[in-house]
Amino acid sequence: METHTPGSTPSITVDCGHVLVVGGGIGGIGAALALRRSGADVTLVERAHEFGEVGAGLQMAPNATRILERWGLLDKLLEVGVTPQFMVFRDAVTGEEILRQDLQGEFRERFGAPYIVAHRTDLHRILLEAAVEAGVTMKNDVTVTGYATVDGRGSVRTADDSVLVADAVIGADGLRSTLRSELSADEPVPSGYVAYRGALPISEVTSAADMESVVVWLGPHCHLVQYPLRKGNMFNTVAVFQSPAFLRGEEEWGSEDELEEAYSACVPQVRAALANLGRTRSWPMFDREPIESWVKDRLLLVGDAAHPMLQYLAQGACQALEDAALLEDLAAATEAFPANAAAWDSILGDFNADRAPRTARVQRVARTWGESWHVDQRIPKLLRNMLFKAAGSSDIGQYIDWLYADSEATKELSFQGVQH
Amino acid sequence: METHTPGSTPSITVDCGHVLVVGGGIGGIGAALALRRSGADVTLVERAHEFGEVGAGLQMAPNATRILERWGLLDKLLEVGVTPQFMVFRDAVTGEEILRQDLQGEFRERFGAPYIVAHRTDLHRILLEAAVEAGVTMKNDVTVTGYATVDGRGSVRTADDSVLVADAVIGADGLRSTLRSELSADEPVPSGYVAYRGALPISEVTSAADMESVVVWLGPHCHLVQYPLRKGNMFNTVAVFQSPAFLRGEEEWGSEDELEEAYSACVPQVRAALANLGRTRSWPMFDREPIESWVKDRLLLVGDAAHPMLQYLAQGACQALEDAALLEDLAAATEAFPANAAAWDSILGDFNADRAPRTARVQRVARTWGESWHVDQRIPKLLRNMLFKAAGSSDIGQYIDWLYADSEATKELSFQGVQH
Numbered sequence: 001m002e003t004h005t006p007g008s009t010p011s012i013t014v015d016c017g018h019v020l021v022v023g024g025g026i027g028g029i030g031a032a033l034a035l036r037r038s039g040a041d042v043t044l045v046e047r048a049h050e051f052g053e054v055g056a057g058l059q060m061a062p063n064a065t066r067i068l069e070r071w072g073l074l075d076k077l078l079e080v081g082v083t084p085q086f087m088v089f090r091d092a093v094t095g096e097e098i099l100r101q102d103l104q105g106e107f108r109e110r111f112g113a114p115y116i117v118a119h120r121t122d123l124h125r126i127l128l129e130a131a132v133e134a135g136v137t138m139k140n141d142v143t144v145t146g147y148a149t150v151d152g153r154g155s156v157r158t159a160d161d162s163v164l165v166a167d168a169v170i171g172a173d174g175l176r177s178t179l180r181s182e183l184s185a186d187e188p189v190p191s192g193y194v195a196y197r198g199a200l201p202i203s204e205v206t207s208a209a210d211m212e213s214v215v216v217w218l219g220p221h222c223h224l225v226q227y228p229l230r231k232g233n234m235f236n237t238v239a240v241f242q243s244p245a246f247l248r249g250e251e252e253w254g255s256e257d258e259l260e261e262a263y264s265a266c267v268p269q270v271r272a273a274l275a276n277l278g279r280t281r282s283w284p285m286f287d288r289e290p291i292e293s294w295v296k297d298r299l300l301l302v303g304d305a306a307h308p309m310l311q312y313l314a315q316g317a318c319q320a321l322e323d324a325a326l327l328e329d330l331a332a333a334t335e336a337f338p339a340n341a342a343a344w345d346s347i348l349g350d351f352n353a354d355r356a357p358r359t360a361r362v363q364r365v366a367r368t369w370g371e372s373w374h375v376d377q378r379i380p381k382l383l384r385n386m387l388f389k390a391a392g393s394s395d396i397g398q399y400i401d402w403l404y405a406d407s408e409a410t411k412e413l414s415f416q417g418v419q420h
Numbered sequence: 421m422e423t424h425t426p427g428s429t430p431s432i433t434v435d436c437g438h439v440l441v442v443g444g445g446i447g448g449i450g451a452a453l454a455l456r457r458s459g460a461d462v463t464l465v466e467r468a469h470e471f472g473e474v475g476a477g478l479q480m481a482p483n484a485t486r487i488l489e490r491w492g493l494l495d496k497l498l499e500v501g502v503t504p505q506f507m508v509f510r511d512a513v514t515g516e517e518i519l520r521q522d523l524q525g526e527f528r529e530r531f532g533a534p535y536i537v538a539h540r541t542d543l544h545r546i547l548l549e550a551a552v553e554a555g556v557t558m559k560n561d562v563t564v565t566g567y568a569t570v571d572g573r574g575s576v577r578t579a580d581d582s583v584l585v586a587d588a589v590i591g592a593d594g595l596r597s598t599l600r601s602e603l604s605a606d607e608p609v610p611s612g613y614v615a616y617r618g619a620l621p622i623s624e625v626t627s628a629a630d631m632e633s634v635v636v637w638l639g640p641h642c643h644l645v646q647y648p649l650r651k652g653n654m655f656n657t658v659a660v661f662q663s664p665a666f667l668r669g670e671e672e673w674g675s676e677d678e679l680e681e682a683y684s685a686c687v688p689q690v691r692a693a694l695a696n697l698g699r700t701r702s703w704p705m706f707d708r709e710p711i712e713s714w715v716k717d718r719l720l721l722v723g724d725a726a727h728p729m730l731q732y733l734a735q736g737a738c739q740a741l742e743d744a745a746l747l748e749d750l751a752a753a754t755e756a757f758p759a760n761a762a763a764w765d766s767i768l769g770d771f772n773a774d775r776a777p778r779t780a781r782v783q784r785v786a787r788t789w790g791e792s793w794h795v796d797q798r799i800p801k802l803l804r805n806m807l808f809k810a811a812g813s814s815d816i817g818q819y820i821d822w823l824y825a826d827s828e829a830t831k832e833l834s835f836q837g838v839q840h
Contacts, residue, residue, distance in 0.1 A: 372803055375800070375803075379792055383792055383803035384803050387803055387807040390811055
């Protein structure tokens with residue numbers, strides 16, 4: 001085990017008790033709430049001066065809304081979110097509808113929870129309020145710079161030379177995780193795709209929008225997603241396209257000019273929707289290669305720090321909540337939790353063993369799923385469109401049970417065809 | 421109307437009466453039989469010294485076997501053919517089965533006729549015997565060199581300077597049709613793919629073959645088809661691959677060396693099957709662009725002369741039989757057929773109007789179908805395999821009703837996705 005070197009003795013050491021969570025995004029707050037619900041004393045530290053989320057809408061599939069329901073938070077999200085009637089896929093070049101999946105009725109029954117679209121800030125706020133209410137200690141302006149195991153406990157050093165110790169440290173510091181470097185030298189992998197987003201009051205949306213569906217337009221090296229937010233008072237648009245500048249190897253990529261050009265082959269309805277996007281900020285899309293171990297002594301990575309993924313399956317937040325739910329399950333199955341600190345070794349190990357294969361699969365399938373959206377040649381486009389149509393007229397479960405069904409059922413199911 | 425030029429006055433003119441059919445392949449004999457059954461006097465001329473068919477096995481789908489049944493020939497074909505239990509598609513690189521379509525039971529019921537695989541020579545012989553028995557006049561060693569309309573009747577000149585006249589001339593002279601040049605200046609289109617074939621006694625087939633199925637192995641720029649023939653005493657193998665020499669623009673393409681190389685990425689079972697192929701002859705695969713008109717005065721093109729197609733839908737012979745069946749239907753609906761020679765104008769026009777759109781669709785879908793078999797990149801292969809799996813678990817009718825169902829039903833059905 002490492003110790004902090006003598007020359008850099010910190011000015012102050014704070015004992016956080018059972019759990020220290022590093023990172024106040026959806027994954028960190030989820031994990032903090034879950035462990036607090038299990039009886040642990042939890043401190044959560046966040047680098048930013050305020051808690052918050054950037055971005056626009058996000059999709060919560062049943063595998064995540066089941067967890068919100070367990071936590072008593074589903075109704076709160078339903079109050080501000082939208083439960084779309086359909087998930088619709090269209091060919092962005094021809095306009096043709098290629099799949100219309102009902103998200104109500106049988107779908108909701110099959111997975112035992114609703115499909116919800118909501119503003120990212122709303123989900124974040126609901127989780128944050130629940131964590132505060134549950135008694136999680138929250139600290140802003142704390143930048144964690146490294147981890148060490150000290151006397152068998154987890155310990156992090158901060159940018160202001162403090163040391164925070166706890167029985168376990170949960171690293172939820174996102175895609176560009178500092179704590180991941182304790183476990184792996186890997187770097188974020190740029191996809192070459194960049195996202196522009198916009199969430200506008202519905203009166204400002206000029207196009208005749210489908211207000212009951214999540215609509216995904218699939219184009220050559222681009223796609224566009226549209227759905228309503230906030231009880232239909234807002235309309236969310238996400239445009240994701242491949243940057244030619246990235247392909248040329250340039251440092252700066254994904255400009256507004258590239259945005260306009262990327263959709264030139266698409267139907268007017270898609271091109272018009274670009275007006276609904278914010279232009280002051282864009283999101284280059286990254287993920288990472290799956291890694292086998294998220295555990296170093298008493299450090300555990302969760303959420304994007306552990307398994308950042310491309311957004312094509314809309315599972316980033318959902319998988320972070322799955323992480324949290326499993327922490328809660330493992331705590332519940334542990335005798336004398338959280339007093340028995342030695343139990344963390346098996347909790348973290350079991351967590352890793354359970355979650356790593358699943359999230360690696362989600363990471364890999366998300367990449368492949370995106371590639372299949374963005375095909376640009378005649379035969380692949382035809383195969384994609386025919387596949388979507390065939391999927392729509394067959395039992396959709398063969399494609400989505402592995403992802404959306406509850407974990408017991410998942411063990412019996414598999415995603416036919418996309419295994420890796 | 422043209423007449424033969426004075427300087428080349430033929431030595432002899434033969435009046436064939438109602439119908440002259442040019443070409444003694446499956447299409448020509450089928451048309452001759454159909455029109456003879458309708459009461460016409462029919463003469464069929466064939467360039468070769470003997471009637472016959474080269475090649476190995478052929479597949480007769482229900483749209484064709486229904487016609488054989490109408491003609492009382494289905495039982496004869498069943499005596500020598502095989503009704504496979506399954507049509508199986510496999511990924512030639514992974515060996516994975518991606519589709520298993522039952523060709524018995526519901527399939528046979530749905531289409532009202534069996535799916536049969538048989539030796540080409542057997543089908544040809546059965547049709548030839550039926551045509552002779554029905555009273556078609558057969559002449560070998562007749563090479564037709566051109567068509568003219570003389571006194572409102574059809575007329576062809578032959579290589580030995582004879583002239584054959586009839587109320588109508590049916591041009592069934594195949595892919596490299598001489599008579600098509602009366603209507604179109606188009607040329608056969610090389611696909612760059614070449615076929616090797618083999619039909620061996622079953623004892624010589626070393627690999628453990630599936631004796632109840634048509635098995636199609638799909639590989640990168642290649643495929644391999646295997647099925648039993650002659651009550652399971654023979655085994656048919658067809659290997660079709662893209663020639664690198666063709667892609668390089670060379671005159672000679674599709675060598676035996678290319679054959680071996682083309683399957684190098686495939687599973688051992690596929691590579692071993694190449695030993696079952698004859699090596700002395702290969703078939704470069706051609707089709708033509710669809711043309712709108714097959715009619716010039718009293719000349720009508722049918723079969724490959726009218727609509728040559730790539731073999732991916734296994735419909736070349738089937739569509740030729742559909743041609744024949746429609747001729748029979750139109751004759752039956754014509755008052756005073758065949759005495760009323762003026763009725764040929766509407767018969768040929770109606771035939772063209774009915775058949776050209778359908779066969780153009782088969783020609784186009786066959787090309788697309790082949791391209792989707794031969795994809796070589798990761799995502800297109802994945803989409804193809806997933807599509808085949810999805811099709812296998814959904815109502816297969818949405819893909820094949822347009823082709824196999826009887827023509828009345830066909831008008832209500834369409835091939836979802838592959839419209840052109």
